Amino acid sequence: MADAVLFEFLHTEMVAELWAPDPDPGSGGKKKSLSVLEGLGFRVGQALGERLCCTSSSRLPRETLAFREEVDALRFLCKDLWAAMFQKHMDGLRTNHQGTYVLQDNSFPLLIAMGSGPQYLEEAPKFLAFTCGLLCGALHTLGFQSLVTASVASLPACKFQVVIQKS
Amino acid sequence: MADAVLFEFLHTEMVAELWAPDPDPGSGGKKKSLSVLEGLGFRVGQALGERLCCTSSSRLPRETLAFREEVDALRFLCKDLWAAMFQKHMDGLRTNHQGTYVLQDNSFPLLIAMGSGPQYLEEAPKFLAFTCGLLCGALHTLGFQSLVTASVASLPACKFQVVIQKS
Numbered sequence: 652m653a654d655a656v657l658f659e660f661l662h663t664e665m666v667a668e669l670w671a672p673d674p675d676p677g678s679g680g681k682k683k684s685l686s687v688l689e690g691l692g693f694r695v696g697q698a699l700g701e702r703l704c705c706t707s708s709s710r711l712p713r714e715t716l717a718f719r720e721e722v723d724a725l726r727f728l729c730k731d732l733w734a735a736m737f738q739k740h741m742d743g744l745r746t747n748h749q750g751t752y753v754l755q756d757n758s759f760p761l762l763i764a765m766g767s768g769p770q771y772l773e774e775a776p777k778f779l780a781f782t783c784g785l786l787c788g789a790l791h792t793l794g795f796q797s798l799v800t801a802s803v804a805s806l807p808a809c810k811f812q813v814v815i816q817k818s
Numbered sequence: 819m820a821d822a823v824l825f826e827f828l829h830t831e832m833v834a835e836l837w838a839p840d841p842d843p844g845s846g847g848k849k850k851s852l853s854v855l856e857g858l859g860f861r862v863g864q865a866l867g868e869r870l871c872c873t874s875s876s877r878l879p880r881e882t883l884a885f886r887e888e889v890d891a892l893r894f895l896c897k898d899l900w901a902a903m904f905q906k907h908m909d910g911l912r913t914n915h916q917g918t919y920v921l922q923d924n925s926f927p928l929l930i931a932m933g934s935g936p937q938y939l940e941e942a943p944k945f946l947a948f949t950c951g952l953l954c955g956a957l958h959t960l961g962f963q964s965l966v967t968a969s970v971a972s973l974p975a976c977k978f979q980v981v982i983q984k985s
Contacts, residue, residue, distance in 0.1 A: 656865075656866070657825045657862070657866060657902065657903060658824045658825045658828060660861075660862045660865045661828055661829070661832075661858070661862050662828070663865075664858045664861045664862050665828075665832060665858065668857070687835060690835070691832065694827075694831045694834075695824070695827045695828050695831050698823075698827045699823070699824060699827060702823055736824060
């Protein structure tokens with residue numbers, strides 16, 4: 652379906668736009684661009700998390716979006732959220748049972764458009780920042796504060812590390 | 819399907835990000851933001867036009883993306899492209915048979931999130947710029963140079979005017 656590629660095309664162009672040479676050297680450059688992408692992702696994640704919880708019959712009712720167990724929220728990201736975004740499930744979910752989770756996607760769609768050689772590895776962070784923010788935003792909607800980072804060892808596979816912040 | 823709303827959420831947040839107060843008064847402000855949105859739309863439209871032409875069995879083969887008649891290209895935008903983006907068809911297509919076309923959407927999805935009172939009318943252009951660029955980019959892929967503008971008389975209805983540029 653084209654509406655799935657529409658998101659991917661828009662994401663690609665948004666990254667390209669933010670990485671275009673900035674005529675103003677004082678504007679913060681790449682660091683600021685990553686933070687803009689994360690912020691966009693966070694707000695989209697909040698909205699998407701709310702929409703998915705409200706439309707999925709197996710989810711909790713509107714007034715209690717929060718999941719009781721954090722592992723249920725992580726499973727929701729790996730299944731429902733990933734299916735809505737990429738029409739598939741995350742390939743793996745591991746945890747140390749102390750609030751840290753590693754979500755593995757063996758073929759992350761937003762990295763597939765890049766080349767797969769090791770020379771592209773340093774380009775990967777800009778294609779991951781939006782999704783890190785999105786996971787964090789969805790978790791926020793579900794009642795969990797988190798830090799989300801991503802790492803790539805071999806393109807187009809990647810891992811998202813989620814650390815739940817205890818209040 | 820959530821992947822349709824994913825595009826709409828991302829579009830909304832992208833507009834909000836570009837409209838956020840800019841600390842640099844010399845950066846061009848709203849005019850520059852509209853032009854950034856149009857440029858993003860143009861590139862997404864090019865990619866989407868190519869994808870749709872190549873995957874639709876009723877379309878021309880890969881090596882001849884261009885439509886012979888401009889009205890066929892406009893019909894393609896109103897049906898195939900609109901269905902891929904918004905899961906519906908455009909509500910109307912009129913032409914003066916001299917290269918000017920008016921495409922009418924009685925309930926444009928990217929305007930629905932706004933309020934519908936007349937006080938919101940002046941906010942509308944920022945929600946239309948991306949799609950103007952997108953239509954222009956798709957037409958470019960199909961072999962036509964064009965100027966695309968949009969107007970709103972009563973939210974959430976809008977009209978896109980396409981003027982084909984003769985070479």
